[in-house]
Amino acid sequence: NAGVMQNPRHLVRRRGQEARLRCSPMKGHSHVYWYRQLPEEGLKFMVYLQKENIIDESGMPKERFSAEFPKEGPSILRIQQVVRGDSAAYFCASSPNILAGGLNEQFFGPGTRLTVL
Amino acid sequence: DQQVKQNSPSLSVQEGRISILNCDYTNSMFDYFLWYKKYPAEGPTFLISISSIKDKNEDGRFTVFLNKSAKHLSLHIVPSQPGDSAVYFCAATLDFGNEKLTFGTGTRLTIIP
Numbered sequence: 043n044a045g046v047m048q049n050p051r052h053l054v055r056r057r058g059q060e061a062r063l064r065c066s067p068m069k070g071h072s073h074v075y076w077y078r079q080l081p082e083e084g085l086k087f088m089v090y091l092q093k094e095n096i097i098d099e100s101g102m103p104k105e106r107f108s109a110e111f112p113k114e115g116p117s118i119l120r121i122q123q124v125v126r127g128d129s130a131a132y133f134c135a136s137s138p139n140i141l142a143g144g145l146n147e148q149f150f151g152p153g154t155r156l157t158v159l
Numbered sequence: 160d161q162q163v164k165q166n167s168p169s170l171s172v173q174e175g176r177i178s179i180l181n182c183d184y185t186n187s188m189f190d191y192f193l194w195y196k197k198y199p200a201e202g203p204t205f206l207i208s209i210s211s212i213k214d215k216n217e218d219g220r221f222t223v224f225l226n227k228s229a230k231h232l233s234l235h236i237v238p239s240q241p242g243d244s245a246v247y248f249c250a251a252t253l254d255f256g257n258e259k260l261t262f263g264t265g266t267r268l269t270i271i272p
Contacts, residue, residue: 046202073258075259077260084248084264085203137258148258149205153201
């Protein structure tokens with residue numbers, strides 16, 4: 043059973059360009075989360091999605107950032123008009139449906155390292 | 160506002176000895192606590208968790224202790240092995256239905272052979 047897959051692993055963009063980060067959850071998982079890790083910091087929650095629904099986007103910057111998890115295909119984190127401060131590692135995690143009485147463990151992908159020149 | 164804090168950025172421990180990683184939190188509403196391990200260029204890997212209704216959870220060489228009154232938890236690894244060298248993140252979540260994990264800044268553990 044393949045783990046969470048993210049691509050690309052490394053992405054370089056110039057200021058003002060768009061960045062698209064893709065995440066394929068583990069087979070059978072219907073919940074996807076995106077986190078961002080700035081240098082020397084912990085992971086910061088950005089957004090939580092289920093198929094075709096955004097459940098919690100409280101960690102998403104108000105502008106330029108968007109996320110989707112369509113019925114078919116990977117989840118996409120889109121950053122428009124990137125700035126140098128967007129340079130970070132972006133991690134995707136997935137989890138199965140919540141089981142009654144159980145913690146919904148999140149499985150992480152290897153991350154996409156975005157560098158904005 | 161750092162709600163989950165790991166005040167030791169790094170820790171070195173002799174192989175075979177006990178490694179103790181500490182974590183403090185400020186939000187008394189946190190309901191579940193987790194430890195993740197991260198190698199370079201990889202995503203975090205779940206290690207062990209504990210519910211707020213417990214004060215200890217053990218899984219092989221790993222034990223997590225929770226002191227709710229002090230808002231403090233710790234991860235004990237014994238005996239420490241070279242493969243344990245990694246960055247360890249403490250994380251917390253509010254309740255079963257809230258999937259948002261709040262992470263600490265991490266502690267880099269180095270096991271000295």
